[in-house]
Amino acid sequence: MKPPNSFRFGEWEVRLLDTTPRIVVIEPTTRCNFKCIHCFRNEMGEEFKDMEYDFFLNLVDSIRGLGIKRITFTGWGEPTIHPRILDMVAEARRVASEIVLNTNGSTLLRIAEDLVNIGVDELLVSIDSPDIATYSKIRVGGELSIIAKGLLKLRELRLKKGYVKPAVSVIFTINTLNYSDVVAVAEFSRRAGVNRVIYNNFIPTSRKLEGLACYTSSKCSREVSKLIGEVSRLSMDGTLAVQATYRTVKSYFFCPYIDNSAVYVARDGWVSPCMFFAHSWTPTLYGIERAVRRVVFGNVCRESLLDIWRKREYVLFRFLVRARQMPSCLDCELAPYCTYTLSNQHDCLGNSPSCASCPYARNLAFCPV
Template sequence: MENMLKFSDWLIQLDPSSHPRELVVEVSTECNYNCVHCFRNAAIGFRGCTMDLDLFTHLLEEASNSGVKKIILSGWGEPTVHPDIMDMLRKMKDYGFYVVLNTNGSRLFEIAEDLVSLEIDEVFVSIDAFDVKLYSQIRRMGDFSAVSKGLEKLRNLKLQNGGVKPEIKSIFTVNKLNIGEVSKALEYARAFGVHEIMFSYYISYPGGHEELECMNSAECREKLRKELEKAALKYFETGIRVVQPSLMPTTMRRCPFASNRALFIRCDGAVAPCIYYSRNWSTKLFGVERKIREVVLGNIRNSKLIDLWRGPYLRMFFRLLFTYMPSCLDCTLQNYCSLTLSNEADCWGNKPSCAHCPYLHYLSYCPI
């Protein structure tokens, strides 16, 4: 009966060879930006940390032993501010992992040569505007020209070396301020060697910049639809891939973490099912405030990664992979249902519940 679930009259057993394939690793919660849409502003009792090299090396050993093939450096901070970031990238490549770096791009110019020489597989750069003033308004303390110079250097180094790595991708967080910038993204991407752009809704939170939320405004959603249409027309001349959010939530859902067999590792070694549920914080989607309670499966300091995958995560993995849960964000009762006010439980008896997660509903995207 080990690794077996019971649903009504059915017994469902996990394949004994099941294992995580990807990890999203948070090496630091420090950041040199103060973006208006950052989750950190909504965190409850947030405690920053930086992963030391010993723990990181132990994590790589655990990942290798568990069959992980891909590691993404991302999280509630900026990976490139870690003092040992280049050693970490080098160690991951030495282990043979497919390596992805998610960054705000502020240090790209400094590390571009290393990214190319190490053949880092992918680099995701967050860019939310192409106007210097607007960029600074959204990505406070950021420098748009520095990001552009970094991308330009990366592009030129790849051309000089005849290489294709790293593949450059971009994430654009949509809000009411930058909605008019969406259709400009493909021209910028072509000029600076970006191969793919992910458009993702800004996730509002209580006490934050709720006035910037686009997904809760019919007018803003219509503007986004038109901007995405303009962008789509440029696909054939630019060849830039575009990933766009659902304009509104529907029952069509997919968990990016479960589908990719991925887990999230916090900087303190705690293992969570995803980045969204890795800490205590609050969101406000479509006017409904929700408390997110952290979901921690264990810690790699004292548990084997494969045991956490096949043990504490087992039931949650099944429900996420087969979407065995209600669809809260398009439910007519969402404004009145007390169960949807947190992720602790839902009307199907799931504990915890992912039924109102914007990533599940294709409203926002993860770099995995």
């Protein structure tokens, strides 16, 4: 299906090109072997299941020849507990220039050598504290010692084989329980051979958890800024890269999906514009609970990914996001009294769906694309 040749935008006529996605984000499963206190899955009203392997193979076949730059395995579950994850990664390696795997690290000790041999380009590993007790409170069900051993094994394998890949990034999600570990996790990462530390914000999945959000506390935010500044100075020797999300809403707006021509394929085949809209859930931001409803443009079980990508409604949605035709709910003084901001279904500019309250586009949270 081809998109419309053009459409009118104000006094301009916008001509559309036959584009293809550059990044395909695949959700192998919605199951997980952890129960982290900040996980979106805690608010999901769905049955947790794996993507069927035959369906995955059909998906890979459908994107062969599209010039896909990157395939990222992530999602609302732990990708590495899918029974065929190594086969999936190997198949993806055949059709994409880069392979990225997001993981909690629980299986890394077992699969590290396979990931190196397959040629994975980057691993994103979530570690929310280098302290065993704090880690266990946040990442319930996980064992820090096992993750640490997996990282060390990966470092050893890369040194032994003379490989620089996979590059390893540690994602540290800041909350009021672990913010004092900001410097310690950087030191832990350096010892483990990690290439980059990403400091992320905790996004509350319910009102009762909002007290854990550091960015809502001026005292916590000031302390975190000071600690990240210290880490940045320590990293100036070039051995560890540092990346951090904002702790206040700024004018910045950059959608990691739309602006990178990325698309999200959920484990059941439904295609969403991003991870934020891939399932229904209820985040709480700055005291306002918002109902995020799942947004889909088609299902790759019934039509090709390219046909879905070029659907008129999907093309127009991407254009409006790229043109920044969205209000800013997160710093709007009327937000506490506005009914539009209570969901992603509509906004005050007439968009449907709306990205007006997305924390990822405002760099309040890190988006693994």
